[in-house]
Amino acid sequence: MDDVSNILEIRGISKSFGETSVIRNLSFSVARGEFLTVLGSSGCGKTTLLRIICGLEETDAGQVILDGRDVTAAEPNLREVNTVFQSYALFPHMTVFENVAYPLRIAKTKISKAELVRRVSEALELVRMTGCERRYPSALSGGQKQRIAIARAIVGRPRVLLLDEPLGALDLNLRRQMQTELKNLQKSLGITFIYITHDQEEALNMSDRIAVMKNGQFLQIGTPAEIYDSPKTVYAARFVGEANILPCTFGKMTGDAAEVTFEGLPLTVRRGCISREYGNGESVPAALRGEQIVISDAGRFSGVVSDISFAGGVMRITFGCGGTLLTAVRYGLDTSVKTGDTIRFEIPASAAVLCENDEGGTA
């Protein structure tokens, strides 16, 4: 377990507020220089997790190991972890320079004035905010405040940088631009990022790994591709990318593939990441990405088109098949399909993947 390549190890932490259990026996590790995104909807416990890592919240059980040192009981100022807060939390009574210089000025190891100025300038340069040193936070736009908050958090060269929905308050264009910048920044600094968001696009765009969080636990942790291709549960499938959930009946497992029936017809699906076994005849959900549905007259399945939308070069065809609504995604405009048409379609072998139902929220 004591792998030195891991900068952060979380071992069995739990946290309750009164009767409400917010984090439940959570364990994971983060590799040095990794960009890990914790993805979950509001109330899933992701912010509490972050506060436990930076020490602003105490954990009820378990340990937080930072670079091989147990910091579970350490005060926040004694952890080499810095946070970019959702509200930026810039000090309103200090200039941009003073804000960014703050961690250096209060640090135990004193540095010369020249070194201080050099490092503040360097940090401001990294977030492209040179020239704002004398301004006060109240004179900055949301995007600028964001950059200053990041500069302030990285200037002290923490081992891990925590980011709590840092782009949440920005408009879409700025958010996309900042995503790219953050990713580049992380690469050039080589600092481990733990990024918290409810935005799957941000997660898929920036992360080395994504942890899908629900009800205080990780449903699944893996690379964006893994989670997209083989979501472990129905919730993960729906939360990361769009997914169709096929209600299937389980047949048998053959290696990494499984034989199931959907709408009475046999279908070969991948085993994916499920952690439980299914028995013959048991109903099982299978996730299928919209772009993998092939609409063709040779298809074995049929459905009635209920809605068609076309946006940004992507066409979404929603159709009912048995009792299930499915959405097929096609690129480019296809005028041959109209609402009310009966279409035939095929689900290629190994396109769909088995997953688990989220029972009462536990995986």
Added chain:
Amino acid sequence: MTRKNQRTATLAVLPMYLFSLVFVAGPLVYMLVLSFMTRDGFGFTNAFTLENYRSIFNEVYFATFLESLKLAGISTAAVILFGYPFGLGAALLPDRYAHFFRTAQMIPYFVNSLLRLCGWIIIFRANGLLDKALMALGITEEPLKFLYTYPAVVVGMIYVLLPFMFLSVYQVAEKLDLTLVEAARDLGAGKIRAFLTVTLPLTLPGLKTGIILTFIPSMGLFFIASILGGNKVVLIGSLIEEQLMRAHNQPFAAALSVALMLLTGVVCGLLMKKKRGA
């Protein structure tokens, strides 16, 4: 602001402005003029003189000034010591408790302040509540006779002035964004460091208002010294009253008042000097 709004605003403040001009600025100018006039029997003549101001530096009167300044300083310092932590602490409590403390602070003020001060006499007088309690607890063996002592006056001053400090600090501290304190802690500041670099500077406006609201009245509050100090402590306020009501030396009373205003004005001016952006 649009031009129309500006006009409405001007109209709204105009009565207050005129009222202040006639009833505040007017008497002030009158007092200033009066302070340069010459005493004549029970009245005064308008012969210009600086004698009134020269008299202030008379040993006895000057000592009264220093005494007032000392009491105001001690009282203000004590009020800061009690009021700031109390105001800050109450504001940081969960809402229900915070409101309780704020209301509890204000309820006694529905009773006339002189009446409340007289309550202290019952507590402080020889063989009063304080003496009885201390003797019952075996802390003292005979009555302290706390009433009519300097500390009794200071306690009275703290009692009267504390709410001004409490409410000023509370009001500013209530708006304090605690995320900022957390950010400071996260960025490496210990608890004391975070307080000194973030909490204190951000609640300083409330503290300054509290100091002004404490210091100005404490320079003039002579009735506390009269009631709890038994006129052993002579303050500038009582001196002015004496000169005006008993000695009938109106020009000198005016000069003393002007000097008092200048003194408090300078102290407040120093406090109000704002740092840019703060």
